[in-house]
Amino acid sequence: LMQVDAPRSSTSGGGLHRYVVNPGSAVWSSFYGYFNDIQDIYTISDKLGENNYKAIALVYKSWAYSILTDLYGDIPYSQATQAISGVVKPTFDDQKSIYVQILKDLETANSLFDDTKALTYAGDLVYNSNALTSGKNLGIQKWKKFCNSLRLRLLLRILKKDGEINVMEQINSILSNTTANPVFASNSDEAIFKYPGTTPYFNPYYNARQLDWRDGTYFTKFFLEKLNATQDPRRAIWAIPVTVSGQSVFQGIESGYPITTEYVVGKNSSYTDALKTLPQLGVMMTFAEVEFIKAELSLKGYGTGKTPKAHYEAGITASMLQWGATMPPNFLTQAGVVYDDAATQDQQLEQIMVQKYYAYFFVDYQSWFEKRRTGYPVLPRGTGIPAENQFPSRVPYPTYLQSLNPEGLKTGVTSMGGDDSNIKVWWEK
Secondary structure, three states: OOOOEEEOEOOOOOOHHHOOOOOOOHHHHHHHHHHHHHHHHHHHHHHHOOHHHHHHHHHHHHHHHHHHHHHHOOEEOOOOOOHHHOOOOOOEEOHHHHHHHHHHHHHHHHHHOOOOOOOOOOOOOOOOOOOOEOOEOHHHHHHHHHHHHHHHHHHHHOHHHOOOOOHHHHHHHHHOOOOOOOOOOOHHHOEEEOOOOEOOEOOOOOOOOHHHHHHOEEEEHHHHHHHHHOOOOOHHHHEOOEEEOOEEEOOOEOOOOOOOOEOOOOOOOOEOHHHHOOOOOEEEEOHHHHHHHHHHHHHOOOOOOOOHHHHHHHHHHHHHHHOOOOOOOOHHHOOOOOOOOOOOHHHHHHHHHHHHHHHOOOOOOHHHHHHHHHOOOOOOOOOOOOOOOOOOOOOOOOOOHHHHOHHHHHHHHHHHOOOOOOOOOHHHO
């Protein structure tokens, strides 16, 4: 959908790359399973007086619910984990209410974190906040940074709803007091579950078949075009070159191509096999993203302490470091990358969002959410996309809800104004 990759052949005429979005259940089903576990952690921690566990549970809950509501819009929230109390058909909450509560939960989590205490029962696989170092829990400090970085992500997403929620006030409160509200300050802070490569913690793509990983999926022309033009060093980490006219090149395919098209196996660039074993693919949020968030906020007049250009360059540098790429000395000053602070505000925003797009590689659905929010990056329309198909704004609800929770589903569909992929969620309206 965001033209990172596309299938080698698609004769059905459907598929995400032709702006056809079918009802999705995979994320819905798995996330609601996680929510029960997260709620159990919070409830038990509350009884035991374990505030750090409570705070971590709130951050996980907020991170996951924000993804789910940005995918679907209105979803079960306030009653979602109350089956044990007899609520098996939860009502659907509107997205505005969900965002309000998520932001409150993150603010609560920020106040609960205590870096003078270790996690009593250990179990932290993200920041290893299981022990103290010189009297401080460095992992809990990073959890707190993740908490506030996530707040910035979500506040920026709903910025144009400031008239309904005090978005600007909350952003300024974070930026003006980084001691109380710390955010990511380096790559070592970012929220990434690094798969150790031992049972059961393998990279989720570890066992991907070659048919699916390399032979059936290729990078798109759009994705590789800018990487090629700027000789981006991340390109070789992500993509396999192919030989064209005796030259080794990185070559992509059209996204949204006609149904009569079928690309030949091995003639276009696909994912490297190294990505299947890299540990750093369990990405929740990166330092690079925070710098691009600050670049946009600085561009819009918020006090971040640096210029949009400085944050923009820091974001690119952080993404390079995250992927283990060596950035050439002149990379940031070359055409196609150099930040033009004399451009219009909209043109500067586009520069920021294009680089943010690449920094979102392997980060859930964030690039799609941000495209819907800003309109960037500008994606070419595939020649095989029917004229009536529009760039989608959401995923339709899972069809099994028609039998499992028809009352709740009806409420959600009515509130949303429909259930097709062109219905805009609250923050996009």
